[in-house]
Each structure stands twice: as structure tokens, then as C-alpha cells.
Amino acid sequence: xxxxxxxxxxxxxxxxxxxxxxxxxxxxxxxxxxxxxxxxxxxxxxxxxxxxxxxxxxxxxxxxxxxxxxxxxxxxxxxxxxxxxxxxxxxxxxxxxxxxxxxxxxxxxxxxxxxxxxxxxxxxxxxxxxxxxxxxxxxxxxxxxxxxxxxxxxxxxxxxxxxxxxxxxxxxxxxxxxxxxxxxxxxxxxxxxxxxxxxxxxxxxxxxxxxxxxxxxxxxxxxxxxxxxxx
Amino acid sequence: xxxxxxxxxxxxxxxxxxxxxxxxxxxxxxxxxxxxxxxxxxxxxxxxxxxxxxxxxxxxxxxxxxxxxxxxxxxxxxxxxxxxxxxxxxxxxxxxxxxxxxxxxxxxx
Numbered sequence: 385x386x387x388x389x390x391x392x393x394x395x396x397x398x399x400x401x402x403x404x405x406x407x408x409x410x411x412x413x414x415x416x417x418x419x420x421x422x423x424x425x426x427x428x429x430x431x432x433x434x435x436x437x438x439x440x441x442x443x444x445x446x447x448x449x450x451x452x453x454x455x456x457x458x459x460x461x462x463x464x465x466x467x468x469x470x471x472x473x474x475x476x477x478x479x480x481x482x483x484x485x486x487x488x489x490x491x492x493x494x495x496x497x498x499x500x501x502x503x504x505x506x507x508x509x510x511x512x513x514x515x516x517x518x519x520x521x522x523x524x525x526x527x528x529x530x531x532x533x534x535x536x537x538x539x540x541x542x543x544x545x546x547x548x549x550x551x552x553x554x555x556x557x558x559x560x561x562x563x564x565x566x567x568x569x570x571x572x573x574x575x576x577x578x579x580x581x582x583x584x585x586x587x588x589x590x591x592x593x594x595x596x597x598x599x600x601x602x603x604x605x606x607x608x609x610x611x612x613x614x615x
Numbered sequence: 616x617x618x619x620x621x622x623x624x625x626x627x628x629x630x631x632x633x634x635x636x637x638x639x640x641x642x643x644x645x646x647x648x649x650x651x652x653x654x655x656x657x658x659x660x661x662x663x664x665x666x667x668x669x670x671x672x673x674x675x676x677x678x679x680x681x682x683x684x685x686x687x688x689x690x691x692x693x694x695x696x697x698x699x700x701x702x703x704x705x706x707x708x709x710x711x712x713x714x715x716x717x718x719x720x721x722x723x724x
Contacts, residue, residue: 412625429700431714431715435714435715435716436718438631439623440624440627440628440631443627444623444624444627447623448623463622463623463624464622465622465623466619466620466622467620467621467622467623467625467626467702467710468620468702468706469707470622471623471625471626471710475713513619
């Protein structure tokens with residue numbers, strides 16, 4: 385599969401190579417496919433955890449691990465390399481591995497939930513992606529992890545939308561989908577769609593409102609909105 | 616004249632010292648005003664942070680820096696200038712912003 389153009393960007397070179405200089409050596413960095421991309425995301429979250437804890441050691445370890453994984457070679461650096469060199473290399477690797485056109489995917493822009501399940505573990509996201517594609521298309525691990533990240537997100541969005549359509553169909557066949565209304569009458573009560581399926585690009589429409597009309601007290605967010613789970 | 620650069624861990628520690636003062640510092644138009652404001656704001660709040668900053672830029676212990684520059688304010692200022700020339704504050708602030716250590720950034724202020 386390696387070397388295939390992206391499904392979504394066939395006219396573009398989806399595997400750019402950029403040069404990075406570190407510790408007096410030149411490295412060639414290529415954009416990571418889904419497997420590498422998810423591992424890099426995991427390291428990004430390690431950096432964020434280090435930042436939240438203001439733990440310099442944790443940040444440095446995660447930055448070097450990120451560089452090591454992006455470059456794919458032994459860096460042979462003990463952390464004494466000049467910071468501007470490390471910093472520029474990190475920025476370059478970050479930008480080459482950014483998700484292109486990520487804003488076009490509603491499932492990324494309006495994620496539902498926010499709390500990890502109790503069975504969560506480090507790197508679970510990789511297992512989760514492999515499971516989703518194996519379940520939907522019967523693909524093996526190698527095939528899934530060799531996708532370009534934006535292809536994987538696009539396909540995942542379709543899988544989730546299909547699954548939801550199936551759930552809605554099954555729900556419509558069930559008695560619980562109908563609520564009594566009046567005498568001998570039942571009203572169909574559709575399932576509430578996930579937040580990302582409700583929101584159009586651009587987010588909720590903003591309207592002007594008099595300050596006196598704005599409610600006070602706890603804000604009730606739409607069901608499934610990420611803010612609903614914010615601490 | 617520029618001195619050797621800090622490593623990443625030292626640079627992050629230096630950024631933690633500098634970033635709270637970014638709103639004051641980036642208003643200064645020239646190098647002299649900037650440096651003067653930097654020493655005043657940082658020195659008034661916690662003078663030990665200026666010494667710590669120099670220790671980070673010279674890869675040395677604070678005690679060593681205090682001992683070596685004791686009674687030599689001109690040499691201390693010169694060393695600080697050399698250190699800040701090799702490790703530009705603007706880049707340190709941008710790094711801190713990119714990593715999420717600070718909400719303030721130097722560019723497009």
C-alpha cells in the first residue's frame with residue numbers, strides 16, 4: 385500500500401519530504417500514515433500533560449520522542465543540542481504531520497463526549513481505529529494503519545454515519561420509539577443524533593439577544609456536546 | 616558576540632521565567648528600553664529570577680553565578696546581554712506559546 389496517493393487529494397503529492405537539521409546532521413522527514421500519525425498524537429498529548437504539570441523533564445522527553453518517531457532514525461542526541469535547532473526541527477515535524485483540511489470533517493470539529501471510558505489505556509486510539517475498520521470493512525491492521533490520516537477520518541465519518549442510520553432503523557422498529565399521544569395514538573420519537581451529525585459547518589448560528597433575556601445559572605448544553613462534559 | 620545556546624530543558628525553564636512579563640516587554644520599541652524594562656520588571660518582582668536566567672544561559676549553578684559576578688554588576692549585565700543575544704526572547708516566547716506554556720505570543724501582538 386505504501387506510496388499510494390490519497391483518496392481525497394489525488395492531484396497533490398501527499399507524501400512530502402522535508403529536511404530537518406539536528407545535532408549537525410540532516411534528516412529527511414516524510415508525512416506519517418495513520419499508524420505513525422496516531423503515535424505522534426499520543427506524544428502530543430504527553431507534551432500537553434507535561435505542560436499542564438509544568439514538568440520540563442516530561443515535555444523534553446516527549447518532544448525528543450516526537451522527533452525520534454517523525455524522523456525515524458536514531459537522533460544520537462543527549463538533549464544538549466541547541467534549543468533553537470530542536471525547536472525548529474519540532475515545528476517542521478509538527479507541520480508536516482498536521483492533518484490537511486481537518487476542518488472539513490464534522491466528526492473532528494464537533495466531537496461528542498470528552499471523557500475517556502474506564503477501560504481506556506495509553507495508545508488505545510490505535511486499537512480503536514483498527515477495530516473500527518476491521519469491523520466495517522474487514523481490513524487487517526496493516527491496511528488500516530497504512531491509510532493517510534485524512535482518508536481514515538473521512539472513512540470513519542461514513543462508517544459512523546452508516547452505523548447511526550442502522551441504529552435509527554432498528555430504533556424505528558422498536559416499541560420504545562413510539563410514545564402515546566392522545567387516545568389510541570402513538571407518536572414516533574426519533575433518536576437524538578450525535579452532536580457532530582447535528583451541527584453544520586460554521587457552528588451554531590449566532591443571534592443577538594437582550595442581556596435581560598439571557599438566563600442566569602447553569603448553562604445547559606446540547607446533548608452530547610463536548611462542553612457538556614467540561615469540568 | 617553571542618554565547619552558546621541553551622538546551623531545550625534550559626530554554627523551557629527560561630521561557631517560564633520570561634513569559635509572565637511579555638505584555639510589558641513587547642511594548643518597548645528599542646533594544647535599550649526593552650532591556651531596561653526587562654531588568655526592572657523581573658528584578659523588582661524576584662531578583663533571584665534574573666540570576667537564575669543567567670545561570671540557565673551559561674549552563675551553570677546559581678551559586679556559581681552569584682559567586683563569580685558578586686560585586687561586578689557591569690560584567691553581570693554584559694553576560695546577560697550576551698546570553699539574551701544568543702537566546703532571543705522573542706523566540707523563547709513563541710516556543711512557550713506553541714507548546715501551550717503561555718497564552719501570550721510575541722508575534723502579531
